[in-house]
Amino acid sequence: MKKIATFALITALLAGTAHAQDKVTLTVAAFPSLDSAIKAILPAWNKKYPNVTIKLQAQEFADHHNAMTTALATGQGLPDVMAVEVGYVGKFAEGRGLEDLSKTPYNAAAYKKLFTPFTVAQATSSDGRFIAMPTDIGPGTFFYRKDVLDKAGVKPEAMMKSWDDYIAAGKTIKAKTGAYLINTAQSVYGVVSRTNLKPGEGIYFDSKNTLLVGPDNARFLRAFTLSKQVRDAGLDAKIGEWSNEWYDAFKKGTVATQFSGAWLQGALQNWMAPDTKGLWRVQNLPENSFASWGGSFYAIPSAAKNKQWAWEFIKFMTLDKGSQLTAFTDNGAFPALLTAQNDTVFNQVVPFLGGQKARLLWRDAARKTQPIDVNKYDSVADQIVNTELTNVLEQGKDIKQALADARAQILRRAR
Structure with missing residues (x-):
């Protein structure tokens, strides 16, 4: 009996240890x-x-x-x-x-x-x-303040037909409401650089690790050129993302549009600008483009x-x-x-977006977005290219020279 009791005690201790x-x-x-x-x-x-x-x-x-x-x-x-x-x-x-x-x-x-x-x-x-x-x-998304566009008499569908239409609408918005078109001209670069990629291309490198950045790349030339047009027209507030100024612009409606991923809706709703419920709407990116953001x-x-x-x-x-x-x-x-x-749930309206069925738009965009190859030097390239874009926007650096310098720096870092 004593052995049985001892065995039972040991078993219980082991069980307790296992549970712990x-x-x-x-x-x-x-x-x-x-x-x-x-x-x-x-x-x-x-x-x-x-x-x-x-x-x-x-x-x-x-x-x-x-x-x-x-x-x-x-x-x-x-x-x-x-x-x-x-x-x-x-x-x-x-x-x-x-x-x-x-x-x-x-x-x-x-x-x-x-x-x-x-x-x-x-x-x-x-x-x-x-x-x-x-x-x-x-899914890449064009967010806009409906109240601001209504005041300016601008139709969001019209301004999304082309980048020229977008910039022209920005001039009207600025003249009639005082609101800026976008937080920073660099956001335009962010859209254009992500769209119209060829199969096997990433944003900065292709599937064979070939660097795409340079003065002869049409995508980067256009991205830099359009960004500069926005800056030269005085249409951006020169506000960086994830800053207190950015959040204030959302709250006050001093910036009319924003390019981002669908996830921005949740951030606006939950903590960035919850009091702007019902004022926002969404559309796809300009020129019927689709991109992962x-x-x-x-x-x-x-x-x-x-x-x-x-x-x-x-x-x-x-x-x-x-x-x-x-x-x-x-x-x-x-x-x-x-x-x-x-x-x-995708068929439900989104109250924050004024009852728009935005989730269907996002789902369609996600299904039309093409794969983008990733590269271990993407973050390095992104930092270098954005620095050169800043040089173009703030110091008047020649666009082709900026892209040539960016290419040289990335190649040097990649080695």
């Missing part, structure tokens, strides 16, 4: 407003996995990606799950600090067909590794401590239709999962 080990703290590093999406699904996660606590580490966009760059380089301070914005996917993929999710035990290649095609291409490295699961996408992914660092639970979390956020729709309705994070895009 089941309690896991999973560290997830993210940025706004993806952190809001994570918070929104926590009740469902906690109900399904009560022993796995999500520890959310949220930093501002640039701070988050800088911290993750350092963590991957040093192996210190790595989370279990790392959120990555599309502009950094190529850079992080080539660093080889992230798990290849197409391999065992993840076997994520089987899930690729479940997502919007262009986002799968964005998460695939040049050597074919699938390094992150897409969670949301950013942002998009978020989840990756697992190779040195992560809780890879099993990290993968369960990623699947919960990306493959679960309910989670995808919760994030979408909470903060406008447009779902990358195709089944979520077919939900009846």
